[in-house]
Amino acid sequence: IVAQGKVSFMSGPVIVRGGVLNRTASIENWGDGAIIEGLTLTDSSAIDQWAKNGIIQNCVAHLIPEGGGPTGFGSAILCREKAKQNVIRFNTLVTGTFSCLALGGTDSATKWYGNIMLAAGATVAKPSGQLTAADVSLADYNFYNPSASFAGKSQADWKVMGFDAHSLSGDPKFVDADKGNYTLQDTSLCIRAAAVNPVDIPPTDAAGNKRPLADTPNMGAFEGLASQK
Numbered sequence: 001i002v003a004q005g006k007v008s009f010m011s012g013p014v015i016v017r018g019g020v021l022n023r024t025a026s027i028e029n030w031g032d033g034a035i036i037e038g039l040t041l042t043d044s045s046a047i048d049q050w051a052k053n054g055i056i057q058n059c060v061a062h063l064i065p066e067g068g069g070p071t072g073f074g075s076a077i078l079c080r081e082k083a084k085q086n087v088i089r090f091n092t093l094v095t096g097t098f099s100c101l102a103l104g105g106t107d108s109a110t111k112w113y114g115n116i117m118l119a120a121g122a123t124v125a126k127p128s129g130q131l132t133a134a135d136v137s138l139a140d141y142n143f144y145n146p147s148a149s150f151a152g153k154s155q156a157d158w159k160v161m162g163f164d165a166h167s168l169s170g171d172p173k174f175v176d177a178d179k180g181n182y183t184l185q186d187t188s189l190c191i192r193a194a195a196v197n198p199v200d201i202p203p204t205d206a207a208g209n210k211r212p213l214a215d216t217p218n219m220g221a222f223e224g225l226a227s228q229k
Contacts, residue, residue, distance in 0.1 A: 002022075003022070003025040003026075004024075004025050005026075006026050008028040008029075009027070011030070012033050013031060013032065013033035014034045015037070016029070017035075017037045018038045018039070019040070020040045020042065021039060021041045022042045024070045025043075025045045026046045026070035028048040029047075029050060030051050031051050032051045033051075033053045036056045037056075037058050037059070038057075038206050039059045040062075041060070041061035041063060042061075042062060042063065042064075043063065043064060043066075044063065044069040044098075045063070045069070046073075046078060047059070047076065048070065049077065049078065049079045050080045050083055052082070052083065052084045053085050053086065054087070055089065056077060056089070057087075058091065058202060059092075059206070060093075060182055061076040061091070061092070061093040061094060061100075062094050062180055063076060063095045064096055065095065065096050065098045073125070074097070074098050074121075075095075075098055075099040075100070075125060076093050076099070076100050077102070078104060079103050081104050081106075083105065084107070085109045086110055087110075088110065088112040089113050089114045089202070090201075090202055090205070090217070091220070091221055092116045092222065093115065094116075094182070095119045097119075097120050099123060099124060099125040100119050101117070101123075102125040103125070103126045103131070104128070108134075110137060111136075111138040112139050112142065113140050113194070113196050114142065115143070116142070116143045116219050116221075117148070118144070118172070121149075122149050123145075123149055129151070130151050130152065131153070140166050140167060140196075141194045141196050142167040142168075143167065143172055143189070143190050143193070143219045143220070146169050168190070168219075172189070172219075172220070173185040173187055173188040173189075173190075182220065184222060191218050192214055192215070192216040192217070192218060193216070193218065194218060196217075205218075205223035205224065207224060209222075209223045210223070
């Protein structure tokens with residue numbers, strides 16, 4: 001798909017694989033158990049998740065946002081009030097002033113791992129207040145920018161709560177982010193750094209490469225490296 005407006009899926013489970021969202025486009029999913037995979041998000045676009053037990057993986061967001069985007073929440077991925085037990089994994093989200101992920105409800109038991117999440121503002125937002133243990137079933141093996149924040153909490157305070165114990169921060173060393181190339185340079189700290197349970201690893205990456213290529217997968221949407229091109 002190439003979308004410039006809203007694309008809605010009203011029942012599930014469905015698999016949405018590949019495509020580009022630009023301008024203020026959005027994927028709006030209402031179907032429980034859906035898999036949203038390999039999307040490219042540009043401009044002010046977003047994934048709008050209303051359903052439960054879904055997986056969002058291998059997506060790439062390189063946003064130059066304006067306003068609140070199509071959801072009004074100013075986030076690349078929004079999990080709405082009834083969106084419970086969703087998994088956000090192995091995405092590369094570079095979102096400018098948008099948050100990478102927003103949790104619109106309470107007790108959502110969301111999991112996110114294996115992601116590269118870089119935002120100028122809040123990395124993870126909760127418009128209704130502070131994040132609690134009931135909102136987050138798992139957050140670990142992610143890569144953040146040093147100024148990452150989580151609904152007002154610093155990265156240090158967030159780790160004190162027991163989250164992201166193995167996560168990293170700094171410069172992920174993309175090959176050429178200005179041109180939308182989010183493949184990793186060979187010296188990136190994200191390489192072989194997502195030591196998650198093997199059953200939690202997607203079989204391929206955003207480019208269709210087998211994942212993992214070694215014992216442990218890369219963080220982010222791309223398993224292949226610059227030297228392998």
